Amino acid sequence: MHNLALNRYRGFTLIEIIVVVVLLATLAIYSFSFLGIGSEIVASVSARTQLVAEQRFAIERLTREASNSVPRSSRANADCLEYMPLKGTNVYLSLPRPGPGGANPMVVVTPYMPGNSVAGSYVLVYATGPEYIYGNDESRRKLVTAAADDSPQNGLSTLTLSASPGEFFTDSPSRSFYLGGAPVSWCLNRATGQLIRFTDYPLTLSQPSLGSLVTNALSQEVMAVDLVNDASPGQRPFLVSEPTLQRNNLIQIFFAFASSEEGAAAIEITHEVYVPNVP
Known part of the structure; x- marks a missing residue:
């Protein structure tokens, strides 16, 4: 009976405790390592x-x-x-051209330009390359100085142009024009x-x-x-x-x-x- 009582209250040995501590420490190191890798992945994706x-x-x-x-x-x-930003576009009815048509005004279907003014824009007709859009050649690009409603014809506008020469070199096959900004x-x-x-x-x-x-x-x-x-x-x-x-x-x-x-x-x-x- 005496030996049985002693076995009932027997604890862990020092070696057993050390082994358990080492195992728990190893497990904790690997656990924190995996958590660290996961955190790095989440941070990288974020x-x-x-x-x-x-x-x-x-x-x-x-x-x-x-x-x-x-x-x-x-x-x-x-x-x-x-x-060059596009401010508006439509078709024209009349265009100043070299020769007898040089005095013709530029009459256009008024373009829809929310929040923009036609005056101060560049009007381009059949500008097929950067030399006509950006260069000194103004035969296909003019500066619009003013725009007025063409009364009594509703929906039409007459553009006052400033450029040299004052006429457009050519027509557009579709009779379209573009208004561009700076x-x-x-x-x-x-x-x-x-x-x-x-x-x-x-x-x-x-x-x-x-x-x-x-x-x-x-x-x-x-x-x-x-x-x-x-x-x-x-x-x-x-x-x-x-x-x-x-x-x-x-x-x-x-x-x-x-x-x-x-x-x-x-x-x-x-x-x-x-x-x-x-x-």
Whole structure:
């Protein structure tokens, strides 16, 4: 009976306690390791999702603006995309032309331009290339100085033009015209990783460079950050392809984003914008 009582109250030995502690410690180390890996994955996914969300606004705005630009006005260099914003379009009934028609007024079907004024816009007729849109040749581009309702014919307007020459060189096959605003450029500054939108600068035949826009543009707005495109041809942010019989004018956009966190992988975004090519 005495030995039975002793066995009933017997505890763990020191060796057993040490073995249990070591096993529990090992289990805890592995458990915390798995939890740490899980936390890193969640943090990485969250950071990438936030990075994409922060840049989505700039990409959507660029897409909306570029797709609503004057036909054939899009052009790109190593860093920048330039286009002329489209303010309105319609058809004309009368057009000043060389010869006996030089004194004809420009009478148009009044374009719908919410929030915009026709005066101060550029009117373009059959402008088939950048030289007619941006250059000194004003034979297919005029500046509108005033617009007046053509009474008593409702829905028509007479445009007062300022340009040299005062006549349009040619008619449009569809008798259509486009109203454009001051040019806009989106540029990648590789040194700072910023995507910048430039406005309020003059028309130039040659597309302005990033350095020229930084100096001459009156308005500059940072639209996105953390871009890491390098200088290789495959990393060019913008590429404009001429229209063909099978497709419209095509703008290809490529952005590589990377978080400022050390070791963060870059996110590459490729996007295409189609622009109507009927001048």
